[in-house]
Amino acid sequence: DTAVSQTPKYLVTQMGNDKSIKCEQNLGHDTMYWYKQDSKKFLKIMFSYNNKELIINETVPNRFSPKSPDKAHLNLHINSLELGDSAVYFCASSQELHPQETQYFGPGTRLLVL
Amino acid sequence: AQTVTQSQPEMSVQEAETVTLSCTYDTSESDYYLFWYKQPPSRQMILVIRQEAYKQQNATENRFSVNFQKAAKSFSLKISDSQLGDAAMYFCAYRKNTGNQFYFGTGTSLTVIP
Numbered sequence: 143d144t145a146v147s148q149t150p151k152y153l154v155t156q157m158g159n160d161k162s163i164k165c166e167q168n169l170g171h172d173t174m175y176w177y178k179q180d181s182k183k184f185l186k187i188m189f190s191y192n193n194k195e196l197i198i199n200e201t202v203p204n205r206f207s208p209k210s211p212d213k214a215h216l217n218l219h220i221n222s223l224e225l226g227d228s229a230v231y232f233c234a235s236s237q238e239l240h241p242q243e244t245q246y247f248g249p250g251t252r253l254l255v256l
Numbered sequence: 257a258q259t260v261t262q263s264q265p266e267m268s269v270q271e272a273e274t275v276t277l278s279c280t281y282d283t284s285e286s287d288y289y290l291f292w293y294k295q296p297p298s299r300q301m302i303l304v305i306r307q308e309a310y311k312q313q314n315a316t317e318n319r320f321s322v323n324f325q326k327a328a329k330s331f332s333l334k335i336s337d338s339q340l341g342d343a344a345m346y347f348c349a350y351r352k353n354t355g356n357q358f359y360f361g362t363g364t365s366l367t368v369i370p
Contacts, residue, residue, distance in 0.1 A: 175358075182362075183295075183345050183363050183365070184363070185347060185363070187357070190357065192356055197356060198356070198357060230299060238355075238356050241288075241351055241354065242289055242306070242308060244293075244306060247300065247301035249300055250300070
């Protein structure tokens with residue numbers, strides 16, 4: 143069974159469009175994250191949710207809006223896509239009370255904005 | 257703020273040889289956790305090894321071991337008997353004993369030469 147899944151794996155779209163990436167984890171974790179990995183492979187935290195509440199919100203344009211309908215899901219909606227949004231987006235999850243545990247990552251979604 | 261530094265953007269090693277990837281971090285905490293992740297071309301982030309700061313003994317997982325120097329805030333990864341499948345990006349990460357945030361280094365791209 144896949145622990146953290148993301149859909150879609152690839153997303154090609156035009157500038158100005160709105161798109162969503164879905165993430166689901168079946169590990170029973172209480173914390174979920176979105177990371178952006180740029181072309182230089184830098185991994186940057188975007189958002190973190192704990193028990194459906196936003197706890198980390200780095201400097202990200204407000205065109206990006208995370209939504210957590212329940213603890214197992216954290217979706218990322220992006221409005222008015224720009225060329226600079228092209229990147230690989232990773233979802234991850236962890237358990238707050240188990241700091242010795244790692245984060246589990248999804249397979250990533252490669253977004254290409256044309 | 258916690259920062260994680262990987263000073264080697266790229267490294268290469270001959271197959272069957274040993275290579276060491278460096279990582280330093282900045283923290284005022286005494287209790288925390290350190291991780292090394294591998295990201296092969298498939299993009300999947302894979303946990304390689306973890307170290308609890310309260311443990312003096314260096315963690316070991318088969319051909320992978322760490323040299324954890326708490327006073328120096330250093331956490332290097334040693335890969336012995338390098339294999340072609342070890343070629344990947346390697347990320348060092350830090351997590352406090354409390355809270356949800358992971359701090360990642362900028363990564364080291366490892367090439368294994370046949």
